[in-house]
Amino acid sequence: MNALVKQHLIDPEICIRCHACEEACPKDAISHNSDNVVVDAGICDGDMSCIGPCPTGAIDNWLMVAAPHPLETQFEWMELPEAVTHSPVEAQPDPPARDATSTTKKRRPPKIPAPASASEPVINLHTPSRPVEVEVQGNYRLTGEGTEADIHHIILSLEGVDYPVLEGQHVGIALPGKDANGRSHAQRRYTISSPRDGERPGKGNISLTVRRIPGGLCSNYLCDLKRGDKIEITGPYGASFLMPNDPAARLIMICTGTGAAPFRAFTMRHQRVMPEVTGALHLFFGARSPDQLPYFGPLAKVPDSLLTKHFAFSRVEGAPKQYVQDKLREDADSIAPMFGQPTTHIYVCGLKAMEKDVEAALAEIAASTGQDWDKLRDEMTNSGRYHIETY
Ligand SMILES: Cc1cc2nc3c(=O)[nH]c(=O)nc-3n(C[C@H](O)[C@H](O)[C@H](O)COP(=O)(O)OP(=O)(O)OC[C@H]3O[C@@H](n4cnc5c(N)ncnc54)[C@H](O)[C@@H]3O)c2cc1C
Structure with missing residues (x-):
């Protein structure tokens, strides 16, 4: 049997095509076409000069293979093959605690x-x-x-x-x-x-x-x-739309388009500091189609045990139009038991237009569990557990 070799690969789903790795490689082992940045296994000697300059970590992927994947194959990839090992992402110590009042101007407690x-x-x-x-x-x-x-x-x-x-x-x-x-x-x-x-x-x-x-x-x-x-x-x-540090917290995150931004941050934080805590994050994400949904590939790969994903698409050929509020109703069973629990936090982020419809869906889900949404929403808002950021 052929001995396995370790092949250095770049994750096309995370790479931002900045080409910093290409410039750093002293052997010119890294090149790109209009789709992907790739490593030539015939040239790469594992010198690692390329690892540091990468701003995302897409560069740091390794695969044990019998025969290295050629460049032509890597150029075609939309994602890495399975069984790639990543250098473990080490949780970094939090930035040093600082006295917020000493650096802030006219600090008032946030309204919410x-x-x-x-x-x-x-x-x-x-x-x-x-x-x-x-x-x-x-x-x-x-x-x-x-x-x-x-x-x-x-x-x-x-x-x-x-x-x-x-x-x-x-x-x-x-x-x-x-x-x-x-x-x-x-x-x-x-x-x-x-x-x-x-x-x-x-x-x-x-x-x-x-x-x-x-x-x-x-x-x-x-x-x-x-x-x-x-x-x-x-x-x-922003002093209000923040993430709880409590491992018992359960988050229902609802967004459209760029409203995914804070939830990407929440999910990455959770993965880095409490990967053992399962069942905590629930994402409802609406877009016209999968290719218009930012971070679709990487999000879909987060294990369901860490993040349940509920995607709603409004412009997929042959499929009925579905908006994020429809998905909330459709998958209500998965989140209804969380309504009324003191550990539940609800976040809504995205276009202003989504706010009313999402709230109507939440009110229906609350009612299905015998709860008065207006009362529950006020209670959650006043305890910092209901947050809306729309623009
Ligand atoms: C707290 C907060 C967080 C935000 N986070 C993000 C974010 O993560 N990503 C992001 O892309 N944006 C975000 N925005 C919106 C962003 O601040 C800008 O408003 C947006 O990018 C438009 O700015 P502009 O200068 O390009 O458009 P402008 O020059 O201000 O406006 C040009 C025209 O576009 C219209 N317009 C403005 N915004 C929109 C819109 N969203 N959709 C359709 N038409 C619009 C205006 O009415 C105007 O007619 C956020 C806003 C807030 C308040």
């Missing part, structure tokens, strides 16, 4: 409290009059070419910058230039879609999930950024 067990956020560290400059590490289109939703995964390096974040917080973008009246543009907010210890653990970076709005000033500015560009950000912001 954060979950009681959430970490203390730092907010307003960098203001519109004093933004901080950060570098773009990569910018990758998440949704299918030619589909209506043009959603980008943008990674910003926070190296050397004082910018501690928690899952659920957002950044402000200070746009360059002036408006028609000669004033600075109003800043726009974007939710951080990576966990507190980084898109890649310990890498000191964050990711944003940005949808290009036709004619939109900031979304087009962000979606057109290139690796190495410098932009100014403010914040961090």
Whole structure:
């Protein structure tokens, strides 16, 4: 029998095609076509120079094979073959605790409290009059070419910058230039879609999930950024839509489109720090079709024991239109028993238009368990367990 060899591979589902690995490889073993970045097993000698510069960790995959996968095969991959081993993702120590009041301006308690067990956020560290400059590490289109939703995964390096974040917080973008009246543009907010210890653990970076709005000033500015560009950000912001630290907490997360950003961060945090806690995360996610649903592939791969996934698609040929509120009703049995439990948290994020319909579905589910939704919602809101972030 042939001896197995260890082949170095790049995960096409996580890679943002920034080509930092390609530049770092002293042997020129890494190359790309318009689809994928790949490693030539005939050249790669495991020198590892490419591992450090990767902002996502997509570079760090290894497979025991009898015969290495050739480049042509790797160029075709939409995902890695099974049995790839990843270097274990080490949970990084949390950023050092800091006295939030010493760094925040005019700190008031949020109108809607954060979950009681959430970490203390730092907010307003960098203001519109004093933004901080950060570098773009990569910018990758998440949704299918030619589909209506043009959603980008943008990674910003926070190296050397004082910018501690928690899952659920957002950044402000200070746009360059002036408006028609000669004033600075109003800043726009974007939710951080990576966990507190980084898109890649310990890498000191964050990711944003940005949808290009036709004619939109900031979304087009962000979606057109290139690796190495410098932009100014403010914040961090958000002291309420945060994740509980309590392992007993059960989260129902409901979103459309870029509303997935905080839930990607919640899920990654959970996977990194409490992978043994099962049955805690439940995601209801609506999009037109799978290729317009950001992070569809990686999310689908999170084991059901960690994250139950309920996808609703409204434009799949041959299938009836389904919206996220329909999916909530259809799969009500899986979450109804959680209604009324003091450990249950509900989060809604995405377009404003979804809010009313989602609430109507939640009210029906509550009623099916004999509960008065208005009362339950107020109770949950006041105890920091019901959060809505729509825009
Ligand atoms: C707390 C918070 C978090 C947010 N998180 C995200 C996020 O993670 N990802 C993300 O992509 N956006 C997010 N947004 C929305 C983002 O801040 C901008 O509003 C959005 O990107 C549009 O900005 P723009 O400068 O491109 O458009 P503008 O130049 O401000 O507007 C151009 C035109 O587009 C319309 N428009 C604005 N927003 C939308 C929209 N969403 N859909 C359709 N038309 C629109 C406007 O009415 C206007 O006519 C968030 C907003 C808030 C308040």
